[in-house]
Amino acid sequence: MPNLVFKRLTIASDILKSANQYNFKPRFNLITGNDNSLGKSTLAKLLFWTLGGDPSLDFTWQSFDVRALVDFTIGNVEYQVGRYGNAMFLRRPQGEWERFQKITGEYSEAFAEIAKFGALLPNRKETTKLETPPPAYYFLPFYIDQQRGWSQAWNSFPNLEQYARWQKTIIRYHTGYLLPEFFSIEEKIAQSTLEKKNAESDVRKIETAIEVVKAYIPTNEKTVALTSSEFDALSAEVNIEIFKLQAKQEELLRMIAEIQTxxxxxxxxLDLAKLASAELEKDYTFSVECVIGETLICPLCGTVYDNSSPNRASILADKDEADNQVQALTTKISKLEKKYIQSQERLTKTRSEIDIINSKYNQDEFSSELDAELKSEKTSFLDSLASRSVQKHVKQTMETKTAFICNIDRTNRILKDNQKKLLSKEEREEMDAAFKDNLAKYVSELKAQGVNLSPIESPMDYKKLYGSGGAAESTRGILAYYMAVLSQIYAAKNKVFSAVIIDTPNQQEQADFNYEKILQFLMNTIPSDVQLILCAMNRNEIETYKQSAHVIALDDDKILSRTKYNEFRTILNFDDSI
Known part of the structure; x- marks a missing residue:
């Protein structure tokens, strides 16, 4: 399968009247500078940001209102992706610009199609709805962020919690434990599960209908005592006389049950809408009265939230929408109340008409046999017939629905068995063994034997990775894990293999192990057809890598340059061409 290779990054800020363009070579690349404040990490992050990966950019860059364009290839096919704010722009080979209002949804699906990224994750609110996750989930194993990636693997992008428990699915797919066919079956399971959920809702409504019928018309003992054939014969005889009234009563009972449900x-x-309106009112009050500036940092997770005027206005817009929902739901409930009262009145009138016939029927057939106690019974014999007829009908419907639910359960069990058969136990064990072998080999090459590998059985065990040889050795253990994962991904060929970006390998000042050897390890371990982009300070230890790499040297002008604004700004007019 072909690889994704970055060719060019073009960026501009209309606020600063500055711009620049950076080219990348297919193999080794180095982003360097003489100190840590020149923007090496930001330049690397902008590659992912432009493609919709959303790494953590500092407040300064967020205020620059940057627009950017990335040219990249997959095999011999060239693509362009532009970004301005959260709007995404995509141009395929020989195609026109396509505009997407946001990263999630259609753009994520389009990018996943290009990258052959087939993973699907369930929506947090509607678990039966499977979605293509944003590009950050594709780039996760190919990027080591300087601040987040070296402390824990699979952590280089923030805000991944939009999907619950995503780690197991994403890691297993990247490393080949889940094949693309797994998700085709998963979609079928999700669809049938949604149908089951709807059927279960219908069953609950039917149960409510039965309870309503029982509440309005208690069962007569005479009716219960009848056999099925006696009941059908008696019902047919009586219905000749009161067919229309009985049908009308059944319809009213059904209608009342539906109204109540x-x-x-x-x-x-309505309760949820009122709660949402109240919470949005509190959010707006807090954003205006309690927050200074246009950003808010969460004290628990450190996530930065926008508190600008447009964002506060959006809170008010959301509150207005919630209030409109409250008004609409209140109106609907009011109409239902009127309909409910009218139905009750019609039911009372219909039952009165039935009572007249019922009295005549009882008098004609049973007057000589009924004693005073039976004559005083409040439960009409004909009402009981109607009640039993309604219950018989809805129970038949419920039996059909219940059988449908059981059939879905059987179908889902078969589908899940088919998923398990996509990869045999022996194949999974071979993949586990290959991963552990590579991890042990890379730990040895990096002289990180203090890292305890005994709890590590598969790529899923990344949280168990720890060492006793100090911070520098633990960092090399993390690097060994990343390289073992990349080897697994390269062998699996589940998707397009991305360029690898590593931000500052010299973590924890690798004085006890030659930094130059770490760079040599990366050059030897990264597959020969894969692009590698390193961010590193300009120092003697990087000379060997530097000689083999395309070098981007940042100076005091940092990333953007005023002198290049006119040259490159016109390239970024992708939004004007749509």
């Missing part, structure tokens, strides 16, 4: 549902929605 819908009223309960709408009331729940």
């Amino acid at each position: 819908e009223r309960v549902f709408l009331q729940g929605q």
Whole structure:
């Protein structure tokens, strides 16, 4: 499968009237400078940011209102992706610019199609809805962020919690434990599970209908005592006389049951809408009265939230929408109440008409046999017939729905068995063994034997990776893990293999192990057809790598240059061409 290779990054800030363009070579690249404040990490992050990866950019860059364009190839095919704010722009070979209003959704699907990234994750709110995750989930194993990636693997991008428990699925897919066919089956399971969920909802409504019928018309003992054939014969005889009234009563009972069910549902929605309106009111008050500036940092997770005027206005817009929902739901419930009262009145009238016939029927057939106690019974014999008829009908429907649910359960079990058969136990064990062998080999090459590998059985065990030889040795253990994962990904060929970007390998000042040897290890370990982009300070230890690499040397002008604004700004007019 071909690889993704970065060719060019073009960036501009209209606020600063500055711009620049950076080219990259297919093999080794170095972003360097004489100190840590020139923007090496930011330049690397902008590659991912432009493609929709959303790494952590500092407040300064967020204020520059940057637009950017990345040219990249997959095999011999060239693509362009532009970004301005959260709007994404994509141009495929010989195609026109396509505009996407946001990163998630259609753009994520388009990028995943290009990168052959087939992973799907369940929506956090609707678990039966599978989604293509944003590009950050594709780039995760190919990027080591200077601040986040060296402390824990699979952590170089923030805000991944939009999907619950994503790690197992994403890691297993990247490393070949989940094949693309797994997700084709997963979609079928999700669809049938949604159908099951709807059927279960229907069953609950049916149960509510039965309870309503029982509440309005208690069962008569005479009716219960009848056999099925006796009941059917008696029902046919009586229905000749009161067929229309009985059908009308059944319809009214059904309608009342539906109204009550819908009223309960709408009331729940109304309660949620009121709660959302109240919470948004609190959010807006907090953003105006308690937050200084246009950003807010979460004290727990460190996530930066936008508190600008447009964002506060969006909170008010959301509150207005919630208030509109409250008003609409209140109106619907009010209409249901009126409909419910009218249905009750019609039911009372219909039952009165039935009572008249019922009295005549009882008098004609049983007047000589009924004693005073039976004559005083409040439960009509004909009402009981109607009740039993309604219950018989809805129970038949419920049996059909229940059988449908059981059939879905059987189908899902078969589908899940087919998923397990995509990769045999022996194949999984071979992959585990290959990963552990590579990890042990890389740990040895990096002289990180203080890292305890005994708990590590597969790429999923990254949180168990720790060492006793000090911070520098633990960092080399993390690097060994990343390289073992990349070897597994390269062998799996589940998707396009991306360029690898490593931000500052010299973590924890590798004085106890030659930094130059770490760079040599990377040059030897990264597959020969894969692009490698390193960020590193300009020092003697990087000379060997520097001689083999295309060098981007940043100076005091940092990333953007005022003198290049007119030259490169016109390249970034992708939004004007749509």
